[in-house]
Amino acid sequence: MPRTSSLPPSPGPVHPGPDAHVALRPAVAEVTDGFWHSRRDVNARTSIPQGPGLLESAGNLHNLRLAAGAAEGEFQGAYPFVDTDVYKWLEAAAWQLAQGPSARLESDVHRIVSLVAAAQQPDGYLNTWFQLVKGGERYQDLRWGHELYCAGHLIQAAVAHHRATGRTELLDVARRFADHVDSVFGPPGSGKAIDGIDGHPEIETALVELYRETGERRYLDLAGYFVDRHGHGLLGGEAYCQDRVPVREATNVEGHAVRQLYLLAAVADLATETGEAELRSAAERLWRAMTTTKTHITGGLGAHHDWEDFGDPYELPNERAYCETCAAIASVQWSWRMALLTGEARYSDLIERTLFNGFLAGVSLDGESWLYVNPLQVRDGHTDPGGDQSARRTRWFRCACCPPNVMRLLAGLEHYLATSDDDGLQIHQYASGRYISGPVAVRAETDYPWHGTIALAVEDTPADRPWTLSLRIPQWCRHFRVRCGDETYDSPVVEDGWLRLERTWAPGDRVVLELALEPRLTAADPRVDAVRGCVAIERGPLVFCLEQVDHPGGGLDDIVLDTTRPLAVKHRPDLLGGVTTVVAAGRRRAVPDAGWWPYTTADRAPRQDGDPVELTAIPYYAWANRQDGAMRVWLPTS
Amino acid sequence: MPRTSSLPPSPGPVHPGPDAHVALRPAVAEVTDGFWHSRRDVNARTSIPQGPGLLESAGNLHNLRLAAGAAEGEFQGAYPFVDTDVYKWLEAAAWQLAQGPSARLESDVHRIVSLVAAAQQPDGYLNTWFQLVKGGERYQDLRWGHELYCAGHLIQAAVAHHRATGRTELLDVARRFADHVDSVFGPPGSGKAIDGIDGHPEIETALVELYRETGERRYLDLAGYFVDRHGHGLLGGEAYCQDRVPVREATNVEGHAVRQLYLLAAVADLATETGEAELRSAAERLWRAMTTTKTHITGGLGAHHDWEDFGDPYELPNERAYCETCAAIASVQWSWRMALLTGEARYSDLIERTLFNGFLAGVSLDGESWLYVNPLQVRDGHTDPGGDQSARRTRWFRCACCPPNVMRLLAGLEHYLATSDDDGLQIHQYASGRYISGPVAVRAETDYPWHGTIALAVEDTPADRPWTLSLRIPQWCRHFRVRCGDETYDSPVVEDGWLRLERTWAPGDRVVLELALEPRLTAADPRVDAVRGCVAIERGPLVFCLEQVDHPGGGLDDIVLDTTRPLAVKHRPDLLGGVTTVVAAGRRRAVPDAGWWPYTTADRAPRQDGDPVELTAIPYYAWANRQDGAMRVWLPTS
Structure with missing residues (x-):
């Protein structure tokens, strides 16, 4: 469904204003083939088209009809924020429409936008829960009511709809609501009715x-x-609500992970638009604290099921990792804003890791079922609780925040791949297609992340002046080569993650980047207690895991990786839609029966020899697409 | 407050019926000195006397007055089970009164028993929440209503009150409620109104x-x-409510830990009274599954904050260990019933471990503040959420189930220490005082658990026939000596945990048991991922931990234990009311700044040398009695 026109695509979901204090400006890519194209194709062909039916079954559209006076019955749904499922789907559909026309999708969008408009109250307020269940009692419960949260997603959808299609119906609705909010909320002394968040x-x-x-x-x-x-x-003053400490004074991310991350995306936005150094410094400090102390290897965020909380520094459990899919999405959104603000490549390093692992695991390969939480381990003998926090994929959730959030990020993904500045074009993420900024266009062909070769060809360029093609050399990469014309460079100098190629380019000029993709074993900072004595298998940007289904004959929790034997790479076109697996040597630990008490004097601890077993590691994003069973990312080495 | 009379004490909280199928019958001990005496003294002098005032402040007594029509106002408290705080306190007070008279305590008990009686409805029903808040709408919400749970604690208090004092007022109330329940609940076809649990x-x-x-x-x-x-x-069908699988078919403990354990105490009770083999077998199977796969080294139970759930096999986190104090108490109650039913020593092994660690940590040394959850680690940089699940001691809880539960177990503790059978007397737990069964009385003197010598002297004995004095040799004990008269035996044969000394005893006969108490390092089954590469320090029945306050100059999460250096024992009468500490050698890991990403290719993992540091380990039960800060039980060895 990629469009083939050479018109510059619509500006993406982050579109800094004319006076923005940014190092880089977003450039848009067209993704026409390869890994992300196939994931986006499933999104376009299955996930997004199924949205209206699911929103109908779950009652979200019914609620809008009730609020519009166009139906009768009871409010459906368990939460005051069910409207946002609709708004996020609309945003996804809008970015999808930017890829190319679809009569059915346009009709669905038009129908649902009309419903939203009809449900809005004359003064601009819109929230079906409060209109229908709470008798219109507004803004009485800002802690739990989610009215402004809903307004936010409505606004995001409207901006996307306007940017992608040029249409103003939804933007008008959003502006009326925003104007209403602006008329009600303000600081003490402003004459506004409520000083609140x-x-x-x-x-x-x-x-x-x-x-x-x-x-x-x-x-x-x-x-x-x-x-x-x-x-x-x-x-x-609760951390859960991001109310414990002002953001300018905060020293680490805390509380409800998604709330923290959406707030910090706004902090980056404000620093971008206002140039305020203190806000920028807070955003940089908190991002670093988060990545250093509170980020799972998958890019997943949030250590506690309880209150969906970030947890303490280095508290990064595996089986109880929360890593909500929405938190991965929010992390990408925040990091992208940081990348624009600072120009630093590490933000896109985290985006890459998150997209390929903690984010993408949230949707099944067929685009029809979802994970809300993304654990790094499912134990042998796991008893699944079912429900939204299940470690098994689910068709839809009572709290269905994640599925349409995945849809909107995948549909708008091409907006997170490249930037430009006065010096030229920066490629942040590698995909087959085109990267375009002003007079510059570069075509890319790659089978990344399965292979490390990215072939680039300049299509359009100003003839008369040099510019710099900047390529992000991923943080995980230990060795790479670049061929530029007739010259080849072996791991040349990289400036803060950027390989900068300055030339006066001509159409047809070629650059070939080869990122070495040997599989590797990764260890964690020793303060991450949960994975002491373990390593994870990685290859390129992908984190790998073992699944029970590939390892019959015993449980996964008895497996020990043999780190003295080499890792082998095996591409398996038959498996999971085509994945590269990593084959490793291991053994099944033989634990003698220690009786009824599993703790033993250390010098009597049982020996751990066992039978050799061949381990097949699959990319983490593809787990939970076959039968239920154990899974683990981190593998004991003894 | 021990009584000095030589009358046999009242039968304890588990009092098998005349036709019970038990291997052992409870014998009662008098605890007159030493470790448990001092803990019980604080309970008697501080915790229990403060109860009525706390129940007044929290509104529990006010609710009873409202239900009795003796006051006006609103129901106070957040839960439908707040009456149980009163009942558990009454049970504690009853066991306390069995130790000796106290005019003030008798008066408090009389006053509160009268209140309870006055609050009861004419047909026997009693629950202030449903009477006051729910307009008397009974048994409509068995999942959350807790009406029968409340009835249970009322009955337990009444039985204790009757056993301890011979008084019948509260027993009459309990019988009326039990008769009411019996008139309402029964299987289909029984003619009862409700088939429910x-x-x-x-x-x-x-x-x-x-x-x-x-x-x-x-x-x-x-x-x-x-x-x-x-x-x-x-x-x-929820595991949370113990409704997923019939107990006779269950293969492991699951769901809400306290609910599971109270149910299994009843399973043991029923097997005891009915002799049903299938129930006994289920109880034995589930106990073993629990200890093997779901028990923390402290005896603590429950791995999830979320739903207070047991978690999966070998899922035993440290910082997020739930280990509710009530679960430790329920475990003791269940295990004691198993000990009576089977005569096997391992049940008392778990009781000992639980009492000295997971249970006792629940109350502060001064008896005035409490822990609801009992984590095995508090991280450097921990942000405490406050509230009931805080890792900081709290004066009282919104859900105040734990404090009066601790009070009742401590007040009745002498009932869990010894048993008898036709062959003689079995001593399960060592304390200074007397163990009495029928014509047999044995005096004990010991400074256990600080020292391993237990000096026993026969006081009363039938003169004409031999009987067996059975001493439990704790599961943790690697070496012991016993002197019996003039003979000394070095680690003689132990039968399933029991050292059996059969003699025709005479008054004045002495037995000295010496349990070797060298400190030891303990490792876990390798399936306990949370503590891989770590050991715990133990000595005798005590689990030790490090606290931040003893280790200035850096955090605890950077400490590595040097296992090549010996452990030293240092008694510190000045510290924490007098404790034996274990002094160990360690170092503070030096982790080079790895930048913003804490995961590194394994062969590049940072070296972990660091400065040596002397480690002072204190008994786990005494943690969180000084200043807030980090704590850890499990210590990395590299």
């Missing part, structure tokens, strides 16, 4: 985007007001 | 005790009915 950030970053789309400065100011008022006890 | 087991074991106290067989039958109906989907 929403328990779930989202409106902040949405309002910045609305400012960018409309040029109305008061939306940016309102976003700044909301960000500033977090951490001052307006919601009881 | 309570979401929180407790009434089952209480009804068995009521049968034992009154001789009324129908209470036993009702208990059997409730046990049998678990696992048949009456409550939606």
Whole structure:
């Protein structure tokens, strides 16, 4: 479904304003083949088209009809934020429409946008739960009510719809709601009725985007007001609601992971638009604290099921990793803003890791079922609780925040791949297709991440002046080669993650980047207690795991990896839609029966010899697509 | 507060009926000195006397007054089971009164028993939440309502009150409620209105005790009915409510830990009274599955904060260990019933471990503050959530189930120390005082667990026939000596945990048991991923831990234990009320700054040398009695 026109695509979901203090500006890519194309194709052909039916079954559209006075019955759904499932689907559909026309999708979007517009109240307010269940009692429960969170997703959808299609119906609805919010919320002394914030950030970053789309400065100011008022006890001072400490003073990410990350995306947005050094410094400090102490190897975020919380530094459990799919998405959104703001490649390093692992595991290979939480281990003998937090894929959730969130990121993914600045074009993520910025266009062909060769060809270029083609050399990469014309360079100098090739380019010039993709064993900082004595198998940007189905004859929790034997790479076109596996040597630990007590004086600890077993590691993103069973990412080495 | 009379004490909280199928019958001990005496003294002088004031402040007594029509106002408290705090306190006070008279305590008990009686409805029903908040709408929400759970604790308190004091006021209340329950609940076809179970087991074991106290067989039958109906989907089939699988078919403990354990105490009770082999076999199977796969080294139970759940086999996290204090208590109650039923020493091995570690950590040294959850680690940089699940001691809880539960177990502890059978007396737990059964009395003097010498002297004995003094040789013990008269035996043969000394004893005969108490390093089954590469320090029955306050100059998560250097024992009368510490050699790992990403190719993993540091390990039960800070039980060895 890629469009083939050579028109520059629509600006993406992050579109810094004209006075933005950014190092880089987004450039758009066309993804026409390869890994991400096939994932996006499933999204376009299966996930997004199934959305309206699922939103109908779950009652979300019914609620809008009720609010519009166009149906009768009871509100359906368990949460006050069910409208956002609709808004996120609309955003996904909008980015999808930007890829090319689809009569059915356009019709679905039109129908649902009309429903949303009809459900809106005359003064701009819109929330079906409060309109239908709470008798219109607004803004009385900012901690749990999610009214501004819903407004935020409505605004994001509207911006996407306008950017992608040029249509204004949904943008008009969003502006009316934003104007209403602006008329109600403000600091003490502003004459506004409420000095408050929403328990779930989202409106902040949405309002910045609305400012960018409309040029109305008061939306940016309102976003700044909301960000500033977090951490001052307006919601009881709870970390869960991002209200324990003002963001400028915070030293680490904390509380509900998705709330923290959406708020920090807005912090990056505000630093981008206002140039405020203190906000930028807070965002940089918190991003580094997060990656250093609270990020799973998959890019997954959130250590606690309880309160969906980040947990303590280096508290990174495997079987109880929460790693909500939405947190991975929020991380990508925040990191992308940081990449634009700073120009630093590490933000895109994390985006790559997150996209290929912690994010992509959230959707099944067929695009029809989902994971809300993304554990790094399922134990032998696991008793699954079912429900939203199941370690088994689910068709839809009671709290269905993740599926349409995946849809919108996949549909808009081409907006996160490249940037430009006055010096040229930067390629952040490698995919087959085209990278375009102004007069520059570069075509890419690659079978990444299965193979490390990325062949680039300059298609369009200004003839008369040099510019720099910057290629991100991934943080995981130990060795690479680049061929530029007739010259080959072996692991040349990389500046902060960027390989910079400055030339006066001509159409047809070719650059071939070869990233060495040997599989590797990765160990964690020793403060990550949960994985002491273990390693993970990685290859390129992919984290691998073992699944029970590939290892009959015993459980996974008895497997020990033999690190003295080489890892072998085996491409398996038959398996899981075609994946490269890593084959390793291991053994099944033989634990003598120690009786009823599993703790033994250390010098009497049982010997751990056992039978050799060939281990087949699959990419983590592809787990839980066959039969139920154990899984593990981190493998004991003794 | 020990009584000095030589009358045999009252029968304890587990009092098998005349036809019970038990291997052992409870004998009672008098604890007059030493470790447990001092803990019980704090319980008697501080914790129990403060109870009525706390129950007043929290509103529990106010609710009873409201239900009795003796006050006006609103129901206070957040849960439908707040009455149980009162009942558990009454049970504690009853066992305390059995130790000796106290005018103030008797007056408090009399006043509160009168309140309970006055709050009871004419037909026997009693639950202040449902009477006051739910308009008397009974038994409509068995999953969450806790009405039968409350009835169970009322019955337990009444049995204790009657056994300890001979008074019948509370027993009459309990019987009326039990009769009411019996008139309402029963199997299909019984003509009873409801075929149902309570979401929180407790009434089952209480009804068995009521049968034992009154001789009324129908209470036993009702208990059997409730046990049998678990696992048949009456409550939606949830493991949380012990409704996923019938207990006779279950293969491991699961769901909410305390609910599971209270139910299994009743299973042991029923097997005891009915002799049913299948129930006994289920209880034995589940106990072994629990200890082998789901028990922390402290005896703590429950791996998940979420739903207070047992978790999967070998899922035994440290920082997120739940290990509710009530679960430790329930484990002791279940294991004691198993010890009586089977005569096997391992049940008392677990009781000892649990009492000295997972249970005792639940109350502060001064008896005034509490832990609801008992983690095995508090991380450097821990952000404490506060509230009931805090890793910091709390004066009282919103859900105050644990404090009065600790009070009742400590007040009745002498009932869990010894048994008798036709062959003689068995000493399960060592404490200074007397062990008494029929014509046999043995005096004990010991400074256990600080020292391993237990000096026993026969005080009373039948003159004309031999009997066996059985001493439990703890499962942790690698070497011991016993002196009996003039003979000394070096680690003589132990039968399934029992050292059996058969003699024709004479008053004044002495036995000295010396348990070697060298400190030891303990490793876990390798399937316990959370502690791979770590050991725990133990000495005797005590598990040790490091606290931040003893280790200035850096965090605890960087400490590595040097296992090549000897452990030293240092008694510190000045510290924490007098404890023996274990001093070990360690170093502070020097982790080079790895940049923003904490995962490194394994062969590049940072070296871990560091400065030497002397480690002072304190008994786990005494942690969190000084300043807030990190703590860890399991220590990395590299």
